[in-house]
Amino acid sequence: MHDSTKILRSTLTRAVAGEPLHPSPVFAAPFHTPGDPNESPFTYGRMSNPTWIALEQIIGQMESGVFADGHANAGKSYRAKALVFASGMAACASVFGAVLKPGDVVVLPANCYFAARALMQEYFVKMGVVVRLAPTADNAQGECLEGAKLLWIESPSNPLMEVCDITALCERAHKAGALVAVDNTSSTPLGLRALALGADFAVASDTKSMSGHSDIILGHVAVRDLELRQQVEQWRTLMGGILGPMEAWLALRSIETLPLRLERSSFNAQRIAEYLTTRTDVVHKVLYAGLPTHPGHAIAARQMHYFGAILSFTLADRAAAEAFLAKAKLITEATSFGGTCTCAERRARWGGDDVPEGFIRLSTGLEHIDDLLADIGQALDSLG
Numbered sequence: 001m002h003d004s005t006k007i008l009r010s011t012l013t014r015a016v017a018g019e020p021l022h023p024s025p026v027f028a029a030p031f032h033t034p035g036d037p038n039e040s041p042f043t044y045g046r047m048s049n050p051t052w053i054a055l056e057q058i059i060g061q062m063e064s065g066v067f068a069d070g071h072a073n074a075g076k077s078y079r080a081k082a083l084v085f086a087s088g089m090a091a092c093a094s095v096f097g098a099v100l101k102p103g104d105v106v107v108l109p110a111n112c113y114f115a116a117r118a119l120m121q122e123y124f125v126k127m128g129v130v131v132r133l134a135p136t137a138d139n140a141q142g143e144c145l146e147g148a149k150l151l152w153i154e155s156p157s158n159p160l161m162e163v164c165d166i167t168a169l170c171e172r173a174h175k176a177g178a179l180v181a182v183d184n185t186s187s188t189p190l191g192l193r194a195l196a197l198g199a200d201f202a203v204a205s206d207t208k209s210m211s212g213h214s215d216i217i218l219g220h221v222a223v224r225d226l227e228l229r230q231q232v233e234q235w236r237t238l239m240g241g242i243l244g245p246m247e248a249w250l251a252l253r254s255i256e257t258l259p260l261r262l263e264r265s266s267f268n269a270q271r272i273a274e275y276l277t278t279r280t281d282v283v284h285k286v287l288y289a290g291l292p293t294h295p296g297h298a299i300a301a302r303q304m305h306y307f308g309a310i311l312s313f314t315l316a317d318r319a320a321a322e323a324f325l326a327k328a329k330l331i332t333e334a335t336s337f338g339g340t341c342t343c344a345e346r347r348a349r350w351g352g353d354d355v356p357e358g359f360i361r362l363s364t365g366l367e368h369i370d371d372l373l374a375d376i377g378q379a380l381d382s383l384g
């Protein structure tokens with residue numbers, strides 16, 4: 001069965017006469033808990049909630065699969081467990097918090113998601129964790145693993161779209177005694193199954209493509225190992241960074257259309273990236289792993305099922321980037337990515353990322369490609 005079909009079928013409740021087809025939200029702080037609390041499936045809403053469980057089962061199924069070629073257990077299947085969080089950052093923090101002690105070394109991508117790097121540097125480093133930074137491209141993180149406790153990977157990285165070989169890096173990290181976490185936000189488990197490539201943790205902000213409607217904030221961590229699951233869950237219960245049932249339910253609804261959304265947005269991104277490479281008159285550089293000219297294309301094609309909604313390109317300077325965004329009527333200026341409507345922003349306006357002033361990150365939505373290409377074309381023409 002194809003993943004898209006499996007995802008859809010997994011959103012259904014059991015066929016009990018008179019019950020709704022899909023789970024509804026359950027709002028509760030305490031649950032009825034007579035006698036021995038171990039006999040009650042739910043006791044208190046910070047520990048567990050039926051709507052999270054429904055979401056965690058679906059995400060757990062999406063993260064489960066068969067180990068990929070190149071992995072020592074290639075061809076064998078495994079089962080994943082997912083835990084949902086109040087945000088992608090709460091999910092990242094749970095892995096940092098569950099794994100790292102003072103003196104431990106963590107290897108981060110040099111252009112890793114800005115807030116994850118800031119959390120590490122502003123808090124964990126002050127508590128004695130040692131950070132090593134290395135680029136995502138050329139598997140450069142593999143050179144810094146000696147004595148490391150945790151390797152953190154993002155591929156393609158955001159917003160520079162660098163790619164690394166996750167299977168090869170996991171093997172090197174495990175040989176060095178390190179655990180591996182992949183921040184898989186941009187791909188979702190439908191686009192890239194990090195646990196099948198050998199990662200110990202698949203972490204994501206499900207705020208982006210996974211829920212995909214630009215209206216909720218949430219995240220998840222998936223693992224194969226039950227002890228790691230228990231550590232991450234304990235962190236969540238004690239920190240209290242939990243998801244509300246309403247958000248969990250909205251995510252359940254949203255995931256039903258993930259296969260359709262990822263297919264359409266990846267198709268649109270590929271066509272736009274291809275078009276931008278023909279506009280050498282005004283576009284300096286186009287970064288998208290789906291382009292055969294991208295240095296990471298062969299690896300990305302092997303480990304990804306969809307190349308995803310995000311692409312980046314560089315215009316002459318700040319003025320050109322601002323003029324482009326003002327002229328493009330079908331591109332909404334906003335941060336974030338993975339929503340139903342095409343969005344873009346001039347990335348350097350935030351500081352923090354090492355990108356040129358004219359660098360634009362674009363997230364394709366679900367519009368008709370002909371309309372997007374016509375609009376982008378006229379906006380680029382206006383720069384001439």
Ligand SMILES: *Cc1c(COP(=O)(O)O)cnc(C)c1O
Pocket residue numbers: 087088089090092113115116154158183185186204205206207208217218219
């Ligand atoms: C957005 C994002 C996060 C943080 O997620 P929130 O849901 O905003 O907390 C983490 N990693 C990546 C790659 C992201 O894009």
